[in-house]
Amino acid sequence: MNVYRSQLMVAIEDVMLDIVRSVAEGKSPVFTLRNQRDWKNVKFGDRLKLKPEGQASTVEIKFSSRRSRPKFALIIHLLGVVHRLLFTQSTCTRRQLYYQNVALVRSQGLLDAAVRDICSLLNAPAWELGVIATSKGLVAGPVSLIMETGDVIDCMAPGGVLIPQDINNVVRLESDAQFVLLVEKDATFQKLLDEGVLERLGPCILVTGKGFPDVATRLLVQLLWKFLSVPVLALVDADPHGIEIMCIYRFGSLNMSHQSDDLAVPMVRWLGVHPTDISWLGIKAQPLTAVDISKLRNLATRPYVT
Structure with a gap:
């Protein structure tokens, strides 16, 4: 297993530990992510780039919020899947991820958005996480x-x-x-x-x-x-x-x-x-x-x- 893959696995484990600590302390866990749907959050040189943490506005995905709880659960589920993909050095298409748990995922669009959130959370592209998109080109x-x-x-x-x-x-x-x-x-x-x-x-x-x-x-x-x-x-x-x-x-x-x-x-x-x-x-x-x-x-x- 290469070093980068090991680092990504550790990063996922750290995220999960933070959630466990929050629950143990009586706090509701939350993911804080840079907002990738706001044009004010990108800077432009020769291409669009998401502003770094601290400069970009953020969105919160809270377990305590009835509205965001399904997305929170989906991200937790996908983090577990990605950890397994990294550990086994395997890959999975986004479409396969959707059909593995249709009841939880609900739609391909929601899954794709959750994958993007995980990429932002781990600061890694999806293909490095073992998640690949079905090609049409x-x-x-x-x-x-x-x-x-x-x-x-x-x-x-x-x-x-x-x-x-x-x-x-x-x-x-x-x-x-x-x-x-x-x-x-x-x-x-x-x-x-x-x-x-x-x-x-x-x-x-x-x-x-x-x-x-x-x-x-x-x-x-x-x-x-x-x-x-x-x-x-x-x-x-x-x-x-x-x-x-x-x-x-x-x-x-x-x-x-x-x-x-x-x-x-x-x-x-x-x-x-x-x-x-x-x-x-x-x-x-x-x-x-x-x-x-x-x-x-x-x-x-x-x-x-x-």
Whole structure:
């Protein structure tokens, strides 16, 4: 067992001991966490970062509160699961965690939020705790992923390859690609492959998160950037949701701001489609919906928009 894994186990044990002490002293136990849902709690340099303890506002998850007691119980349950995963050096997907105790978890969204809280509590990414997300993203192009086990994933398969859930276990990349192209939608990704973009513009690597990218997709993009030192370009729709997706790749997201060093790639450049391209390309414009306008107003308040 490596030292880091042992340290995480000790950290979990310390949390549990604090709870036991509180109960023994007649106090109601409470988790005090930095609020990862407040934009005022992030600072912005080249990416979003959650402010350190002492500078960020906090939220309390109290056992004494009827409203927060279910979440408190869920965190306690998951801490036990994570401790076992670390001890046995195994992994579990978030989906598996949900189905292991549906009565307690109640919904996948609540479980995902509790996992984020545990990551903040232990100051560690979920994949280091043995908790991995089911991947939905695809990668295609002249790149081989060499895994910790020695397995090699060749990404030249027709239609692309599903990004592995354990992408954090990649130890080496082999590629002669000159750039990485991030594509918002799977349909566009497949269309580009059908049109022979890998041969016509290559050598290059295409990645799609099929909409908003999951953790595995974002981890892969950063690995490609770090290992290959090539330009990373984003091709998204010229609408508020497309712009937000590009910003997530580049700057990170609010609820994962405590892990932006591992997930954000500040060198991502917006290739298009730009709103100014619509008339130039002769594309029929569509009016913004009420949801689009609300999203635009929200984007305008974020620290990376000037």
